[in-house]
Amino acid sequence: MSRITSAQKIAAAKAEGRPALIAYLPAGFPDAATTIEAAVAVAENGVDIIEIGIPYSDPVMDGEVIQQATTAALADGFKVNQIFEIIQGITSRCDAAVMVMTYWNPVLRMGVDEFSRRFAEAGGAGLITPDLVPDEAGEWLEASAKYDLERVFLVAPSSSAQRVEMTVAASSGFVYCVSVMGVTGARSEVSSAAQGVVAAAHAAGAEYACVGLGVSKREHVEEIGAYADGVIVGTALVAALRDGGVPAVGALAAELSGSARA
Amino acid sequence: MSTSDGSLKNASGPYFGQYGGRWMPESLMAAMDELTRTFEDAKNDPDFIAEVRELNKNYSGRPSLLTEAKRFGEQFCGGARIFLKREDLNHTGSHKINNVLGQALLAKRMGKTRIIAETGAGQHGVASATAAALMGMECVVYMGAEDTRRQALNVARMELLGATVIPVTVGSQTLKDAINEALRDWVANVDSTHYLLGTAAGGHPFPALVRYFHQVIGDEAREQILEQAGRLPDAVTACVGGGSNAIGIFHGFLDDAGVEIYGFEAGGDGVDTERTAATITLGRPGVLHGAKSYLMQDEDGQTVESHSISAGLDYPGVGPEHAYLADIGRVHYEAITDTEAMDAFRALCRTEGILPAIESAHALAGTIKVAGRKIAAGAKPQDVVIVVSLSGRGDKDVHTAAEWFGLLDDAQDQAADAQEGK
C-alpha cells in the first residue's frame, strides 16, 4: 500500500487554489472507535490531513479542552498500542493523510524504531512532535528516513532565524508554525505573529508552512489561507466532538472547509 | 560529564552522559538560550559573584554551620562521627534560598519583572516569594490543588510575602502538574517572566545553573570538615528529590576519590510497593520537563505518580546529573522508606534538639545505615566520619510528624485540621 503523505495533500489543495485543512483529534476520546468515526467524518467534510494525538500524562503544550479530553482518554485506559489500530482504521477508510501528534516520551518508551515501523505499517504519514526539537531528534531522524515518514517540527514566534533555518532543514512534509506564544486553545482572533512565522519558514526554504494554535472559525481559515499552505484546527473540533459527537465534528469540519452547503 | 582531566566537577551540560539536554517545546528555546547566555556571563562577572556572596552572607546567613551530632552518632550510628551541614539554619529554613536568590538576580539581569515557580509542600514557593519580595518582583506560584489544602499555612506564608498562589486542578494535581502549569504560563509570558525552577532538573541550563548556586553547600562543608575532623569524610550523604541539595553538597567532594557519596531517595511504603518515589532505584530513562533522566513511568511512557510522606521528595523524576553519577557508579542511590525516615526524624529531635525536615530525615536514615555497614565491615567507630546534608528544618512538618507518632488526640486533630482549612 502506498501511503498518502501530507505533502501530497497540501500540493493537491494548492492546485485547487486553497489552503490544506488539517484537523487534530485525540486518540481514545471518547473511545477508539469514535476517534476513527470522527476522523472519517472530518475527512468526508473537507479535511485533507488528520492529526491523531496520543494522550499523555504531561501535555505541556495543551490548553484545558485538549487536556481534559486526553486525561479522560487515559482515565478510560487508553494504551499507546491502540494508536496503530486507530491509524489503520482511518487510512483504510479515507484518503486523508494521517499523522500522529505526540509528546516524545511515549515514543521513546516503545522505542523510536519500533514505533516508527508499526506506524508506517498502519499507513501513517508522519509525526508532529510538539516537545521534540531537531537538536534532540537524532534517533527520530534515522527512523523517519528508514521508514519514509514525514517529520513535522514546530517553529514559534520566538524562534531565532538560525533556529528556523535549522528546524526547516530537519523537517519534511510541512513545518508547523505556532501562531502565538501559548498553548492550544480556541481564540477569537488569530495572532498577527502567525504571518511572520510563516514568512520566516518560507524564507528558510520550507516548501509548506502550516499554521496552528487558536484557529476555530472559517474566517480564520480564509485569513491564514492567504499566506500559509495549510491551517490546523484542534481545540474547536475537540470541543465539538465532546459536546455533539461525530455529527457535530463533521459539521464543524464542513464549515471550516467551506464545503458546508447552505 | 567528566572533563578531559577526569574531573567530575563543574559539568556544564547540556549533557551528562546520555542524560540532560533540552526535550521541550521550540517556543521556549529562545528563553532557554537567553538564560544560558545570561548565566554564562554572570558566572564570569565579579560584580555578580560579589552580589550573590553578599546576599548569601547578610541575607541568608551563610556560611551555614557544620555541627557534629555526637549523641546521634553514639546512639544511632554505632559511635561513628556524624557532621550535619546545617542548611536548616538558612533564612526561610532550607537550602532552597541559595538557588532562588541566584536565579532572581539572573532574572533581573535579563530585565524580567515577573517570577513564576512550582512548589510541592511550599518550601520552594516560600523561598521564591521571599526572593521576589526582596527584589521587588511579581511572583506567581503554581501548586497542586491537593497540596494547597494540605499546606494551607505555607499558602498563607506565600501570600503574606506578596505572592499569588494558583491551585492546579488539572492532571494529577500534584507537583509534576504544577510544573506543567508553570511551563504553560512561561510559554505565554516569556518576555516578562522568568521560570524559577526549584530543583536541579529541567532542560539545559537549569541542572547546571541550579547546581552552581548550591555548590556553596559542598564548598563550605569540605572546608569545615577539614577543619573540624582534620581530614576528608569517609562518606557524604543527602536526600534526593529533584536533587538540588544533593548535587550542591556532592559537588564539593566529587573529585575526592576516597569519599563515598550517597543519595537517598524517598522509598515511600517501600520499593516493592506502588507507593514510592524512588526514581533512580525503580525508574528507567525517559524525558520529562525538559531533561532526559531516570523517570518513574509505565510501559506506555506515561509518568507514574509518586508517593512519599515527604512532599519535597514526592517527584517522579530526578535531575540528569544524578542519573549520570548513578550510571558511572560515582554516587550510590538507595531508597529510604517513610518509616525509616520518621524513625531517624525522631532520633535527631531527641538526641540533638534539632527538628529536621522530613526530606532531610531520609538522609539521616541513610546515614545510620552507611555507618552501620562501615562498622560491621570492621571500621573503628570513632574513625568513621560522615557529613550529612541537613537540607532543611522540620517546622513545616510538625503536623505530619505529630500525626505519624500519634501525638494528636482527636480534639487536637480537629483543631489542626480546622487551622489547615480542611
Ligand SMILES: Cc1ncc(COP(=O)(O)O)c(C=O)c1O
Ligand atoms: C528541606 C528540603 N530538602 C530537600 C528537598 C528536595 O529537593 P532537592 O532534591 O532539590 O534538594 C526539599 C524540597 O522541597 C526540601 O524542602
